[in-house]
Amino acid sequence: MAFNRPSTVDGPLFKRALLGSLSWLAANQEEVNRLNVFPVPDGDTGTNMLLTLQSAVEDIKDSNAAEVSKIAKLASHGSLMGARGNSGVILSQIFRGFARAVEGKASLTPPELAAAFVEAANAAYRAVNKPTEGTILTVVREAGRAAAAAAIGPDASVPGVMAAAAAGAGAAVLRTPSQLQILREAGVVDAGGFGLQIILEGMLKTVEDAELTLAAIRDAKPKAAQMALELPEGGWGYCTEFLIEGTGLDMELIRSQIEALGNSVLVVGEPELVKVHVHTDDPTRVITLAGGHGRLLKLNVGDMSTQHKRILDSATSAANATPRANGVGLVAVVAGRGLVDIFRGLGVDIIVEGGQTMNPSTQDMLTAVESVPYEEVVLLPNNGNVILAAKQVAGLTKKRVHQVETRSVPQGVAAVVAFSPERSAADNVAAMRKEAERVQTIEVTHAVRDTRSNGLKVHKGDVIGLINEKLEFTGTDYAEVVNKALGKLGPDSYELVTVYRGEDASDDELARLESAIRSSYPTLEVEVQQGGQQHYPFILSVE
Amino acid sequence: MVTDSTADLPDEWRDRYGIEVVPLKVLFGSETFRDRVDMTDEEFFKRLATSATLPTTSAPSPGEFAEVFRRLARTYDACISIHIGEQLSATAGAARVGAEAVGGFPVNVIDSQTVSMPIAFLCRVAAECKTLAQATAAVERRVSRCRVLALLDTLRYVEMGGRVSRATAMIGTMLDLKPLLLVVDRQIKSVDRVRTRSRAIRRMVEFLRSELPVEYVAVMHAEARDEAETIAAGLRQELPGQDVPVGGIGCVLGTHTGPKALGLVYLRR
Numbered sequence: 001m002a003f004n005r006p007s008t009v010d011g012p013l014f015k016r017a018l019l020g021s022l023s024w025l026a027a028n029q030e031e032v033n034r035l036n037v038f039p040v041p042d043g044d045t046g047t048n049m050l051l052t053l054q055s056a057v058e059d060i061k062d063s064n065a066a067e068v069s070k071i072a073k074l075a076s077h078g079s080l081m082g083a084r085g086n087s088g089v090i091l092s093q094i095f096r097g098f099a100r101a102v103e104g105k106a107s108l109t110p111p112e113l114a115a116a117f118v119e120a121a122n123a124a125y126r127a128v129n130k131p132t133e134g135t136i137l138t139v140v141r142e143a144g145r146a147a148a149a150a151a152i153g154p155d156a157s158v159p160g161v162m163a164a165a166a167a168g169a170g171a172a173v174l175r176t177p178s179q180l181q182i183l184r185e186a187g188v189v190d191a192g193g194f195g196l197q198i199i200l201e202g203m204l205k206t207v208e209d210a211e212l213t214l215a216a217i218r219d220a221k222p223k224a225a226q227m228a229l230e231l232p233e234g235g236w237g238y239c240t241e242f243l244i245e246g247t248g249l250d251m252e253l254i255r256s257q258i259e260a261l262g263n264s265v266l267v268v269g270e271p272e273l274v275k276v277h278v279h280t281d282d283p284t285r286v287i288t289l290a291g292g293h294g295r296l297l298k299l300n301v302g303d304m305s306t307q308h309k310r311i312l313d314s315a316t317s318a319a320n321a322t323p324r325a326n327g328v329g330l331v332a333v334v335a336g337r338g339l340v341d342i343f344r345g346l347g348v349d350i351i352v353e354g355g356q357t358m359n360p361s362t363q364d365m366l367t368a369v370e371s372v373p374y375e376e377v378v379l380l381p382n383n384g385n386v387i388l389a390a391k392q393v394a395g396l397t398k399k400r401v402h403q404v405e406t407r408s409v410p411q412g413v414a415a416v417v418a419f420s421p422e423r424s425a426a427d428n429v430a431a432m433r434k435e436a437e438r439v440q441t442i443e444v445t446h447a448v449r450d451t452r453s454n455g456l457k458v459h460k461g462d463v464i465g466l467i468n469e470k471l472e473f474t475g476t477d478y479a480e481v482v483n484k485a486l487g488k489l490g491p492d493s494y495e496l497v498t499v500y501r502g503e504d505a506s507d508d509e510l511a512r513l514e515s516a517i518r519s520s521y522p523t524l525e526v527e528v529q530q531g532g533q534q535h536y537p538f539i540l541s542v543e
Numbered sequence: 544m545v546t547d548s549t550a551d552l553p554d555e556w557r558d559r560y561g562i563e564v565v566p567l568k569v570l571f572g573s574e575t576f577r578d579r580v581d582m583t584d585e586e587f588f589k590r591l592a593t594s595a596t597l598p599t600t601s602a603p604s605p606g607e608f609a610e611v612f613r614r615l616a617r618t619y620d621a622c623i624s625i626h627i628g629e630q631l632s633a634t635a636g637a638a639r640v641g642a643e644a645v646g647g648f649p650v651n652v653i654d655s656q657t658v659s660m661p662i663a664f665l666c667r668v669a670a671e672c673k674t675l676a677q678a679t680a681a682v683e684r685r686v687s688r689c690r691v692l693a694l695l696d697t698l699r700y701v702e703m704g705g706r707v708s709r710a711t712a713m714i715g716t717m718l719d720l721k722p723l724l725l726v727v728d729r730q731i732k733s734v735d736r737v738r739t740r741s742r743a744i745r746r747m748v749e750f751l752r753s754e755l756p757v758e759y760v761a762v763m764h765a766e767a768r769d770e771a772e773t774i775a776a777g778l779r780q781e782l783p784g785q786d787v788p789v790g791g792i793g794c795v796l797g798t799h800t801g802p803k804a805l806g807l808v809y810l811r812r
Binding site: 027030338341342344345346347413414417418419420421422495496498525527529543 | 708709713714715716717718719720730732733734735736737738739741742
């Protein structure tokens with residue numbers, strides 16, 4: 001079907017294949033996550049492999065190298081830097097083996113490609129101390145074997161070798177439950193192996209430029225598998241990962257030391273840079289020990305019992321860990337427990353605590369922007385007093401920062417709701433601005449002193465109502481002031497009022513406010529949310 | 544011609560073109576119902592509203608397909624069998640295995656990559672072709688143009704069915720958001736999330752406008768006929784000459800959409 005079937009793999013083709021595998025893995029990430037029961041059912045295998053692959057691709061996407069060896073080397077380095085989790089680390093070794101095998105080559109013939117796959121599998125086996133069959137290791141080995149078989153003969157082609165590798169991986173994945181009891185019991189195939197199959201399929205898709213029909217393993221029973229695994233006594237311990245930077249690092253020595261402190265140990269890399277992954281009950285000792293060998297980078301300690309629990313709870317959690325299709329991150333400034341949860345639930349990656357009286361610094365926002373795993377970030381100040389500090393952030397980072405000048409919580413919520421992971425940053429910013437402007441904000445609070453504002457005389461302790469930051473009404477009662485404000489906005493042009501209840505609002509005050517709105521404006525839908533914000537007993541969004 | 548019950552094929556088309564509909568199944572606990580055979584859509588949504596546990600769904604078995612193909616083999620020389628996307632259901636796979644079991648009767652199983660009335664449109668396209676080869680080509684050309692834009696009243700049902708997560712739809716648990724989902728390219732994408740139903744409906748129509756021109760379009764609903772009729776009337780005005788049928792969402796699909804779902808389904812040109 002495809003024209004111009006490639007006869008060799010050069011740098012640009014390998015680069016495209018990796019990019020293709022990344023998007024295919026991104027599309028299937030959740031599926032891989034759900035299969036994850038071994039060695040720890042924390043349901044993040046897909047995410048870890050994706051982040052590892054992303055890191056590999058990060059380094060190659062700007063390269064125009066014509067030689068396959070250069071692209072492979074960049075991918076190898078990038079994946080080692082970004083490797084996360086067991087499968088991610090093994091994946092980085094697969095890249096490393098591949099890179100070694102193609103060293104000095106401008107392009108690969110079908111037999112050379114197959115040989116590189118075989119060497120990639122060997123490297124993966126070498127990285128693991130006690131190789132377990134029925135895992136990604138088995139799958140990469142079988143992929144290599146199938147590729148080698150397909151490379152024999154005059155008719156061997158690059159797509160043919162790729163297809164054989166992908167098919168070999170697929171067949172091996174289907175056999176994993178017969179090799180590993182935990183998979184058999186859970187009724188799933190191996191997640192890491194499946195992840196590798198997806199990566200190979202993604203490459204094949206690119207090379208073939210054709211649609212794939214995928215095997216029917218999609219009906220594995222993921223949820224049941226996660227549920228079935230009880231938490232062992234003492235928990236799963238901590239997943240501890242870091243890089244050691246130094247000179248002449250002795251990997252064998254480090255590995256033997258780390259192995260005494262935990263399991264699922266992976267120690268891989270070069271004498272100058274070693275990646276360590278271990279599941280341990282005592283991360284502090286591991287870190288101290290490793291610190292003796294060199295400088296520690298990218299330290300990451302995760303409580304796996306919590307991770308496991310999170311999976312079980314995932315029906316209610318809105319995970320933010322899924323990398324987004326558009327590569328755009330979200331940072332919002334907000335305070336109040338409920339509001340923080342709301343913004344998180346809507347997909348905001350990082351919340352900077354702050355608001356009306358706790359204005360966050362430019363540095364706070366910069367740190368948040370830098371911590372988001374995306375190169376483009378939309379920043380929502382959600383308060384008029386924060387906008388200026390937020391504006392500075394863009395000039396201080398290499399990332400592309402877009403500010404949507406939200407001046408209130410309702411504007412912020414409207415903006416986040418308008419965000420779509422399928423749209424570009426620019427399109428999103430336009431949509432978010434439009435939505436934020438469409439929403440009217442009513443805030444009610446008490447005057448802290450006697451004053452005069454916007455032609456109104458205000459006494460200390462009065463209830464005051466602001467529409468879009470402007471003082472419009474005073475009174476003695478929240479319900480009365482809110483009703484006046486809604487009347488001024490003209491309820492006929494609106495459908496929905498969302499009430500964000502503040503920390504200081506009592507149940508009684510909330511009930512009175514709700515019934516006042518419903519009886520005065522029966523056509524408006526009213527939704528109450530626990531905002532937990534300070535200073536404003538009620539913030540209302542009118543849209 | 545064979546399809547399955549998720550095609551939401553209007554009875555009139557089924558009779559006119561002589562299309563076989565193989566039902567998927569809905570399971571309420573241990574009770575199994577064949578979609579639109581043992582249970583009507585009305586009965587289903589009534590039971591859904593009162594059932595303590597959510598139903599689950601399952602594909603027809605290869606054996607059930609084999610039975611149908613065997614029966615057709617007595618009258619016909621060959622068959623085209625168009626089914627719900629393989630990313631959503633094992634139905635097409637079952638059809639393929641079922642077809643292999645019936646020797647000497649060629650069956651072209653087509654993965655429509657989509658769901659609901661776009662499959663019915665594909666069936667109609669096939670039925671109006673003269674030969675199997677023409678029908679297969681005409682359908683295959685259109686598979687990638689099928690779209691289902693769905694407005695769900697709640698994400699609860701589709702989430703329980705495991706086809707969409709709150710994370711991918713970026714729908715938290717706090718605010719009452721209406722997700723707009725698009726079935727396209729073997730995926731379910733989150734197109735938008737909107738605070739109110741009326742705005743969500745306007746957004747759906749806006750989205751359709753950006754996809755024009757379309758070859759076929761229909762409005763689907765689960766227990767929301769009035770809204771569907773209003774949308775369809777608007778579309779007929781906007782797209783003169785375009786037939787815009789209104790269809791009901793069946794039991795199996797309804798298990799995943801839940802009540803009050805609306806869909807704009809179409810084939811891009």
